[in-house]
Amino acid sequence: MANTGVIRGTHHLTFCVGGAQEDYDFHVRLLALKSVKKTVLFDGEIPIYHLYYGNDLGDASTLLTAFPYRQAGWMGKRGTNQAKQLNLSVPPDAIAYWSDRLGGAGVDVQGIELFGTERLFFRHPCGIPYALVADPGPDERAPVEGGDVPGEYAIRGAHGTTTSVREVGEMDFFITTGMQGELVASEGRNHQYRIGTEGGYGRILELVEEPDLPQGTWHFGEGTIHHHAFDVASEENQQVVKDWIVGLGFTDVSDRKDRGYFLSCYCRSPGGLLVELAYSTPEGFLIDEAADELGTHMCIPPHWEHRRAEIAQLEPIDTVETVVS
Numbered sequence: 266m267a268n269t270g271v272i273r274g275t276h277h278l279t280f281c282v283g284g285a286q287e288d289y290d291f292h293v294r295l296l297a298l299k300s301v302k303k304t305v306l307f308d309g310e311i312p313i314y315h316l317y318y319g320n321d322l323g324d325a326s327t328l329l330t331a332f333p334y335r336q337a338g339w340m341g342k343r344g345t346n347q348a349k350q351l352n353l354s355v356p357p358d359a360i361a362y363w364s365d366r367l368g369g370a371g372v373d374v375q376g377i378e379l380f381g382t383e384r385l386f387f388r389h390p391c392g393i394p395y396a397l398v399a400d401p402g403p404d405e406r407a408p409v410e411g412g413d414v415p416g417e418y419a420i421r422g423a424h425g426t427t428t429s430v431r432e433v434g435e436m437d438f439f440i441t442t443g444m445q446g447e448l449v450a451s452e453g454r455n456h457q458y459r460i461g462t463e464g465g466y467g468r469i470l471e472l473v474e475e476p477d478l479p480q481g482t483w484h485f486g487e488g489t490i491h492h493h494a495f496d497v498a499s500e501e502n503q504q505v506v507k508d509w510i511v512g513l514g515f516t517d518v519s520d521r522k523d524r525g526y527f528l529s530c531y532c533r534s535p536g537g538l539l540v541e542l543a544y545s546t547p548e549g550f551l552i553d554e555a556a557d558e559l560g561t562h563m564c565i566p567p568h569w570e571h572r573r574a575e576i577a578q579l580e581p582i583d584t585v586e587t588v589v590s
C-alpha cells in the first residue's frame with residue numbers, strides 16, 4: 266500500500282477581512298471566540314496584522330485567523346474556483362440561540378438545511394459567508410470559558426469549508442486520492458466530503474458547483490478566504506503527505522515555511538482552494554506568551570522586529586483584554 270500520510274482534520278482557517286476593529290468585534294464580541302494571538306503576516310513587504318481567534322488555548326481546529334487588509338487598500342473578489350464559506354460547528358440545539366443573538370445584533374441570518382444538518386447562514390462584515398452547523402457528531406473540543414455565550418451553545422471550532430468550483434471532477438480526485446477523503450453525499454450542486462481521522466475535527470469539505478460565476482481572486486484581498494490549513498501533526502508526516510501529493514503530479518507544493526507557532530507547506534488544489542499542511546511546534550502559541558496571557562501582547566516575529574515602528578502604524582484595536590505592545 267502506498268504511504269499517503271495522515272491528515273487529521275482542520276488546523277486553522279485563514280481569510281482576508283476589512284478593518285481590524287470590525288474583525289475583532291465580530292469574532293470576539295459577537296461570536297465570543299477568544300483573541301489568542303496578535304501578530305503580523307509573515308509574508309510580503311507591508312505590515313498587516315495577523316489576528317488569531319479560537320478557544321482558550323487556541324487548539325488546532327478551533328482557530329480562525331484574519332489578515333485585515335482595508336488599511337492597505339487591497340480588495341479581493343469572491344467568485345468560483347475559490348474557497349467560498351467558513352463552516353463552524355455548534356452543538357445541535359444551539360441554532361435558535363445563535364439566530365437570536367446574531368439577529369439581535371443586526372446581522373442578517375438565514376436558516377437552511379443541507380446534508381441533514383441545520384445551519385445558520387450569515388456574513389462577516391467584510392462579506393465572507395459563514396455558516397454555523399448544528400453538528401450532531403461527538404465534539405470534545407473545549408469552548409471558550411467565561412464569555413457571554415453559555416458553553417452549551419458556544420462555537421466549538423471548524424466544521425470545514427465550502428469551495429466554489431466550476432466542476433467537481435479534478436477536485437474530487439484531489440480530495441479522495443490526494444487527501445484520502447471520501448465522498449459522503451451529494452445534493453444537487455452541493456457535494457460533501459469527509460477527510461481526516463477520528464481524533465481530528467473540522468473534517469468536512471464541501472463543494473458547490475457555480476460554473477457561471479467569474480473567477481475569484483487568489484491574492485490577498487479584503488473579503489475573501491485565503492486558505493484552509495489541515496493538521497498533519499508532525500514534520501515526518503507532513504513530508505509523507507507532501508511526497509504523496511507531489512507524486513500524484515501536484516509538483517507545486519511549497520517548501521516548508523516557519524510560521525512561528527507551526528510549520529506549513531501550501532498547495533493550490535484544482536478546485537481553487539489553497540490547501541495548507543501544518544503541524545504545530547511543541548510550544549505552539551506558548552512560545553511567546555504564557556497560557557494565561559495569550560492574546561495580551563502584540564507579538565512581533567524576530568524577522569519583523571526591526572520594523573516595529575511601521576507595525577505601530579497599524580490601526581489601533583479596542584480590545585476586551587488589555588494588550589501590551
Ligand SMILES: [Fe+2]
Binds near residue numbers: 277279492494529541
Ligand atoms: Fe495558514
